[in-house]
Amino acid sequence: MWKIKGIAASAGIAIGKIMHMQEAVHDFCRLVDASQTPAEKERFYAAQQAAEKELEILQERTAANMGEQQAEVFAAHKLMVTDPSFVEVVLNHIDNQASAEAAVEYAANEIAAMFAGLDSEYMQERAADIKDIGKRLVRILQGGTAEVNYTGILAAQDLLPSDTAALDLDCVSGFITALGGKTSHSSILARAAGIPAVVGVGSALEKLNNGDTVIVDGHVGEVLVNPEEDILADYRLRIKKEQERAALLASVGHLPSETLDGHHIELACNIGTPGDMEKVIAAGAEGVGLFRTEFLFLDKTSVPTEEEQVESYKAVLAAMPDKKIVIRTLDAGGDKQLPFIGGLPEANPALGLRAIRLCMVYQDVFKTQLRALLRASVAGNLHIMFPMIATVDELLSAKALLQEAAKELTQEGVPYKSDVAVGIMVEVPAAAAIADILAEEVDFFSIGTNDLVQYTMAADRMNEHVAYLSDYFQPPVVRLIGNVAKAAQKAGKWVGMCGEMAGDPLATPLLVGLGLTELSMNGRAVPIVKHRIRQLDVKQTQKWADEILSLRTASDIKKRLEEIALEFEI
Numbered sequence: 001m002w003k004i005k006g007i008a009a010s011a012g013i014a015i016g017k018i019m020h021m022q023e024a025v026h027d028f029c030r031l032v033d034a035s036q037t038p039a040e041k042e043r044f045y046a047a048q049q050a051a052e053k054e055l056e057i058l059q060e061r062t063a064a065n066m067g068e069q070q071a072e073v074f075a076a077h078k079l080m081v082t083d084p085s086f087v088e089v090v091l092n093h094i095d096n097q098a099s100a101e102a103a104v105e106y107a108a109n110e111i112a113a114m115f116a117g118l119d120s121e122y123m124q125e126r127a128a129d130i131k132d133i134g135k136r137l138v139r140i141l142q143g144g145t146a147e148v149n150y151t152g153i154l155a156a157q158d159l160l161p162s163d164t165a166a167l168d169l170d171c172v173s174g175f176i177t178a179l180g181g182k183t184s185h186s187s188i189l190a191r192a193a194g195i196p197a198v199v200g201v202g203s204a205l206e207k208l209n210n211g212d213t214v215i216v217d218g219h220v221g222e223v224l225v226n227p228e229e230d231i232l233a234d235y236r237l238r239i240k241k242e243q244e245r246a247a248l249l250a251s252v253g254h255l256p257s258e259t260l261d262g263h264h265i266e267l268a269c270n271i272g273t274p275g276d277m278e279k280v281i282a283a284g285a286e287g288v289g290l291f292r293t294e295f296l297f298l299d300k301t302s303v304p305t306e307e308e309q310v311e312s313y314k315a316v317l318a319a320m321p322d323k324k325i326v327i328r329t330l331d332a333g334g335d336k337q338l339p340f341i342g343g344l345p346e347a348n349p350a351l352g353l354r355a356i357r358l359c360m361v362y363q364d365v366f367k368t369q370l371r372a373l374l375r376a377s378v379a380g381n382l383h384i385m386f387p388m389i390a391t392v393d394e395l396l397s398a399k400a401l402l403q404e405a406a407k408e409l410t411q412e413g414v415p416y417k418s419d420v421a422v423g424i425m426v427e428v429p430a431a432a433a434i435a436d437i438l439a440e441e442v443d444f445f446s447i448g449t450n451d452l453v454q455y456t457m458a459a460d461r462m463n464e465h466v467a468y469l470s471d472y473f474q475p476p477v478v479r480l481i482g483n484v485a486k487a488a489q490k491a492g493k494w495v496g497m498c499g500e501m502a503g504d505p506l507a508t509p510l511l512v513g514l515g516l517t518e519l520s521m522n523g524r525a526v527p528i529v530k531h532r533i534r535q536l537d538v539k540q541t542q543k544w545a546d547e548i549l550s551l552r553t554a555s556d557i558k559k560r561l562e563e564i565a566l567e568f569e570i
């Protein structure tokens with residue numbers, strides 16, 4: 001047996017035989033006689049039509065297998081195949097005596113290179129899409145079919161969206177790719193389809209032969225090649241346990257998130273775009289605890305209009321009209337610079353003009369967002385949340401601007417809900433220290449542990465050298481969470497959490513014991529956290545929390561929580 005190390009892209013274990021994906025042939029005739037130009041153009045048009053048909057089928061099939069959102073990529077490809085600027089480049093190459101195949105390949109490469117050179121990650125991803133279209137057209141021009149029956153563990157240089165969609169996912173049990181990272185198309189699709197995947201294995205891919213037996217361990221990013229029988233038996237047992245666990249968690253999906261003694265702990269999801277709402281509903285969550293609205297602003301060259309924003313906020317609210325939807329106002333600045341808001345050079349951006357601080361400088365941008373939020377409020381149960389609040393004055397200024405936006409809408413006769421709940425993120429230690437004072441001015445708190453840890457421990461959340469400090473189980477962080485919960489309870493306000501800690505099942509008994517009544521997380525964490533909650537007794541969790549508040553180190557706290565976790569079925 002030997003091992004290949006790669007990147008753990010999609011969790012789970014798969015055992016099977018290697019099957020390499022066939023790559024498109026590139027040795028076609030590139031130059032044609034001038035007299036053949038019209039015929040080459042006809043061949044291109046025919047391939048274009050065939051591609052549109054294939055993409056339509058892929059779109060339908062992906063929507064049925066993996067959901068509408070995953071299928072959107074093919075709708076976009078259909079538009080790109082007929083895009084006038086792409087077609088113009090192809091036809092120009094044919095006019096210069098390129099064969100249809102060569103013209104398509106040149107055009108796709110040129111446009112992809114242009115996209116790849118742009119600063120935005122979104123546009124860079126479009127480069128992969130245009131290459132994918134080029135590949136599809138060349139295959140069609142060469143008379144290739146879309147369907148290849150791959151079975152077992154698929155090994156490929158990279159998996160483009162159309163490659164994955166053409167697969168019968170019931171026959172493919174794992175992916176290994178030479179290229180790609182955690183956020184590449186293939187990884188995202190593997191996770192969405194629940195297929196274990198290891199990506200980025202580089203040239204090691206070529207050492208794998210068709211028919212080799214491999215174990216793909218998507219938890220740690222390892223491929224075990226031709227393992228011995230005892231290792232295979234061990235991994236088979238692990239697969240069985242994972243399947244039992246998945247079945248149990250799936251059965252929890254739509255059960256209430258209630259403790260044994262009848263306390264309801266609201267489970268919500270964190271989202272970044274309105275398109276994420278499908279997953280929130282599928283996860284069995286009860287609403288949205290954090291909508292990071294930055295996405296609306298980050299890829300833009302100008303401020304998104306009020307109309308655009310109203311539409312996005314309404315789409316989220318309307319997807320779950322009777323559920324609580326917490327929309328956070330713009331948290332830009334720091335490491336999320338906006339191109340249209342002059343990024344002033346700052347020595348310490350994380351301690352600088354970020355979030356509410358930036359919004360109070362660019363009040364026109366902020367007011368537009370507040371107007372859009374109020375206008376959207378008619379579509380559901382909106383909760384507005386301000387990020388990075390550190391002082392009462394900041395909160396009062398933000399609330400005053402919200403009042404001003406409401407007054408304007410009243411004067412304009414534009415409808416909005418006048419009783420929209422207003423809360424803050426508690427993610428700066430200063431806010432945690434005066435939580436009792438802030439509680440008088442808000443309807444709710446949501447604790448953002450990602451930043452609360454960074455600012456409490458004075459450890460940059462992106463800096464691996466101080467990662468040992470970036471731990472939400474550090475006693476000062478746990479104590480601050482306890483203080484905030486106490487202050488909120490005393491003032492009769494609810495307190496939730498939307499930082500990463502909320503989705504860690506190890507932390508669930510502690511957070512419930514400290515008095516949090518809402519936890520907002522990534523959709524994938526909802527079933528396991530819900531399963532934990534359903535095994536808790538609140539009185540017991542309070543005793544655990546008191547005990548944990550007296551512990552001295554993060555590892556003591558983790559150790560105790562691990563002991564507690566042993567009491568649960570999963």
Ligand code: PEP
Binds near residue numbers: 450
């Ligand atoms: C947090 O800080 O915990 C949080 C949820 O906000 P973000 O990760 O968007 O900074």
Ligand code: MG
Binds near residue numbers: 427448450451
């Ligand atoms: Mg934050």
